[in-house]
Amino acid sequence: MKLPLDGLPEAVTFDCWNTLLQEADWTHAHARRVGALHEAAVEGGHPATREQVGAAFDMAWQRHMNLWRREQASGAPEIATWALEILKIEPAGIAYEHLVAHWQEASHTSRVLPLRGARDLLAALRERGVRTALICDTGLTPGRVVRQHLERHGLLEHLEVQAFSDEVGVPKPRPEIFRAALEPLAVAPQRCVHVGDLKRTDVAGGRNAGMLTVRITESHHDSSHLAEADGVVESHAALAEGLVARG
Numbered sequence: 001m002k003l004p005l006d007g008l009p010e011a012v013t014f015d016c017w018n019t020l021l022q023e024a025d026w027t028h029a030h031a032r033r034v035g036a037l038h039e040a041a042v043e044g045g046h047p048a049t050r051e052q053v054g055a056a057f058d059m060a061w062q063r064h065m066n067l068w069r070r071e072q073a074s075g076a077p078e079i080a081t082w083a084l085e086i087l088k089i090e091p092a093g094i095a096y097e098h099l100v101a102h103w104q105e106a107s108h109t110s111r112v113l114p115l116r117g118a119r120d121l122l123a124a125l126r127e128r129g130v131r132t133a134l135i136c137d138t139g140l141t142p143g144r145v146v147r148q149h150l151e152r153h154g155l156l157e158h159l160e161v162q163a164f165s166d167e168v169g170v171p172k173p174r175p176e177i178f179r180a181a182l183e184p185l186a187v188a189p190q191r192c193v194h195v196g197d198l199k200r201t202d203v204a205g206g207r208n209a210g211m212l213t214v215r216i217t218e219s220h221h222d223s224s225h226l227a228e229a230d231g232v233v234e235s236h237a238a239l240a241e242g243l244v245a246r247g
Contacts, residue, residue: 001231001242003193003212008130010187012243013178013211014159015196016136018219020118021149024111032109033057033140036102037083044089056086064139069200071174073165076103076140107141107149114153115218117236122158124244133161133181135194137171137201161185172196173205182209195239199226214239 014020023029038053048056060083064074080100081091125132136146143164150156163180165171172178182189189210196202196213197220204227206213215222215229216239233239 001214001233001238003214003231003242005191005193005212008128009193009212009243010191011131011133011182011185011193012125013133013135013181013192013194013206014122015172015194015198015202016134016146016150018197019115019195019202019216020134020155021112021114021146021153022219023107024113026110029106029110030057032106033103036099036106037080040084040095040099041087041089043095044084044087046087046089048087053087056083059083059086061140068137068139068171071171073138073169073171075138075142075166076100079103079140103140104142104145107145112149114155115216115236117240119154119158121236121240121244122155124240126158128244130243131185131187132159133163133185134159135163135172135177135181135196135205136165138164138166142166172201173208175205175209178205178209178211193243198222199224199228203227203229214242 034054034057037057038050041048041053060079063082064079067074077100080103084091122132143166147156161181161184163177165177168177168180170176192211194202194206194211194213195216197216199222203213203215213229214231214233216233218235
């Protein structure tokens with residue numbers, strides 16, 4: 001990988017999911033969330049079957065994804081509201097609050113793992129004096145919980161700034177979330193690199209912010225026909241060779 005940059009970048013920002021972390025058992029987390037929605041439906045007096053509840057969850061999740069593609073943020077509270085409304089249950093009270101809390105924490109019961117070499121790369125960048133930050137779009141799992149996953153795997157200590165869409169209020173590729181990460185670092189975007197797996201959010205967002213971009217393919221390969229990054233790597237080891245070795 002060759003980037004049009006002399007020497008080390010001043011800062012490197014990272015996407016989270018499929019870049020630093022991956023949810024290796026989404027099926028388990030999905031089943032737990034559908035189960036929690038079923039319990040809320042029963043408490044709400046709705047005689048829904050597991051299949052009907054699963055369909056309501058999937059419809060609500062799709063609404064979240066559609067908004068995300070339109071660069072609008074939403075999370076567990078909104079998705080729970082939509083799912084309950086589909087089931088004709090008032091989204092209020094203790095059952096609703098428990099449902100939101102359960103959905104936000106559900107990833108703790110699945111396998112959230114770091115990508116190979118992620119921690120080593122972050123540590124190497126910090127040792128070289130390169131500033132680091134996280135720019136993460138959130139869904140059912142809020143930034144508060146993502147930080148716990150990052151800390152458990154030794155990644156959080158190497159990320160000076162964390163910008164989450166549920167906290168900033170907008171997702172990538174909106175410029176606000178990139179500014180939220182870069183401004184505390186006080187670095188010029190032209191001397192920064194953003195690393196992520198998605199062309200629409202990471203490549204386009206980083207480029208629009210004035211940064212160089214790198215797409216990592218180990219956990220997810222984006223085969224869309226959107227504009228490609230300045231560099232493409234298969235792993236964090238390859239990324240380290242292209243970034244850290246520059247200095």
